[in-house]
Amino acid sequence: MNHATHGWERHDPADSDIRKNALSYAILAPSPHNTQPWIVEFDGPLRISLFIDQERLLPACDPELRRVCVSHGSFIENFTLAAGYFGYRADIDLFPGGWPGNALDLEKPVARIDLEKDVAVEKDTLFEQIQKRETNRRVFRKNSITDHQVSVLSEASDVFTPISIVADNDVRETLANYIVKAMEIEVSNQDRITETLARFRFNDQEAALFRDGFGFAQFGSGGISRRLAEHFAISREKAEQDISSLGREAVKLTRKQAFSAAAYAWISTKGNNRMDQIKAGRCYERACLKATEMGLAIQPFSQVLSEHQDMIDLREQLREYIGISGGHTLQMLFRIGYADPVPHTPRRPVDDFVRKRA
Ligand SMILES: Cc1cc2nc3c(=O)[nH]c(=O)nc-3n(C[C@H](O)[C@H](O)[C@H](O)COP(=O)(O)O)c2cc1C
Incomplete structure (x- = not known):
């Protein structure tokens, strides 16, 4: 299998x-x-x-x-x-x-x-x-999204908390710039890179062994995946030895992904308690499932929403740009567009998720 x-x-x-x-x-x-x-x-x-x-x-x-x-x-x-x-x-x-x-x-x-x-x-x-749902990290095709698609998608997802979807050129470009800047900040910290690398699966053997994480396959078989694979010769050792180069590659790839969005969507909540976060996750999943039904691809960009100190200024600027008031929190930001499917990320066996009561 x-x-x-x-x-x-x-x-x-x-x-x-x-x-x-x-x-x-x-x-x-x-x-x-x-x-x-x-x-x-x-x-x-x-x-x-x-x-x-x-x-x-x-x-x-x-x-x-x-x-x-x-x-x-x-x-x-x-x-x-x-x-x-x-x-x-x-x-x-x-x-x-x-x-x-x-x-x-x-x-x-x-x-x-x-x-x-x-x-x-x-x-x-x-x-x-x-x-069928999946996160798609390919560079999206240059097709645009219609107003009708935007309203169908928001209606299906807007159940637990509001979702906003914008296809306007200027907004997409501005958001893409925020996302790239956030990735530059994200990769400036060794702990974050190391944590991500630990979940990156460099080959099928790693994926089959751990049955979690994500790898080259989820970037598609085209340019991004090939460049990453060639650059790091598909080796964990090489990537771990050259973390700053890995960070630079991540920024380049993010730029291509972010600027290929046909639309951007975000989910915000009035507060930021644990219930709000759960609501946002339910809303996000519904958006993903509806997008899948409509033949649209989705990828979140979480770096700019991060809580760590280095990101606070940029996150605040983004919140203001989007026009979300002070007490509200951006829970998910994601691009929407068109791309061929990628192979699914693996899951562990169902029984692994069941714990006997203490
Ligand atoms: C809260 C949350 C944040 C995520 N942030 C990112 C992100 O910043 N970039 C990205 O490519 N994928 C992001 N993802 C997608 C996950 O990496 C993805 O769900 C996981 O690898 C499983 O793959 P699948 O969605 O294809 O099943 C995020 C998912 C969740 C739930």
Whole structure:
């Protein structure tokens, strides 16, 4: 089996354990660096508790665990869509151990989900896109996006928190410049590069062994992937020895990606508590699934949204440029456009995500 199909192969709808069945779709959600930071406990025949996997954090790139919480929102959205498809209503209780505010007790669940058989439950057609959705890092083609596409996409995603989509030339160019500048700042820090390299899979063997992270394949088979591969001779050792050169390549590649966007979208929330972050993740996943249905490709750029000190000024400038008021937080920024699909990033086996109750 090709490593890229790990986790994405056909699921058995007849699987009698709805918890495991819905879980097998939930883990296809996007996550920062494909860390897959989710772990569940089966608390009853129709109940799961979802936790953050403490072994799968990115302290340098995601110091406040905001991205982790966003990816938990995407996981919950997939889980809910899958439960609905198989005729179950998912009742979600966020942070059942108590209101987390901005703090986060990693020992307590992010969510408790109760499933209830319900013939009247709505089957959302976005479910059908879960196995096709992907992050696409190719340079996008030069096709434009119509106003109609923009409104269809926003309507399908604008469920938990507002999403804005802009195709205007000047705005795209300005945002692309912010994104490139942010990547320059991102790669100026050795810890962040090292953390990203640790999740970069240089070859099929690494991908098959770890079944997480992302690699050359997700940049497509064209120029970007080939340049990266040639430059580093597809070797982890060479990349680790030449980190500054790797950083320069990352900036060059980001420029090509960012300037090829047909549109930009962002998701913001009024506050920035853990519930807001979960809502943003649910909204982001819906945007991805709808875009997939419409034949559109998506890639987030998170560097400019980062919480680390070096990024604060640029992040504030971007917030002002976009016109988001002080208390509001940009949770996701992503490009939309047209590109051929790339191979999926692998997922670990479903059973790896299930922890026995202590
Ligand atoms: C909160 C969040 C932030 C992300 N930021 C980036 C990013 O800055 N650049 C990028 O190329 N992908 C980003 N991604 C996409 C992940 O790398 C991707 O979801 C992961 O590698 C799994 O691949 P898949 O989405 O194709 O399934 C982000 C995903 C999430 C959920």
